[in-house]
Amino acid sequence: MLQDSHAFSGFSVDDFDVARKFYGEVLGLKVTDEPGMGFHVNFGNGGEHFVYPKADHQPATYTVLNFPVPDIDEAVDALAAKGVVFEQYDMDQLKTDEKGIARPPKPEYGPPIAWFKDPAGNILSVLQAAK
Secondary structure, three states: OOOOOOOOEEEEEOOHHHHHHHHHHHOOOEEEEEOOOEEEEEOOOOOEEEEEEOOOOOOOOOEEEEEEEOOHHHHHHHHHHOOOOEOOOEOOOOEEOOOOEEOOOOHHHOOOEEEEEOOOOOEEEEEEOOO
């Protein structure tokens, strides 16, 4: 029944206009308005994500969007140049470098990854795509 559905995920933001500008201009993604409801963020692989305003918005406490990129250092540098601030972690199992990139010591621990927040506080990431 649902196997042919064009499913999409969604999350809320507290300021529609600020979020739309961030996703469209800062991240450079295609955004499509859904008048009176929110906007869709369209991805190069044909997928989409719905962003909607919510007066009592609470940011997600987990990563809501992951962007695989061919070169994580290049992506982090380009986003930082646009004002994106990357999270810094210094815990036993998770440490980031000066750029905010966690670089696991072994490939089996996962790819290099860097987290940042949208203006509403939702957590996003860029991660090194598998080669």
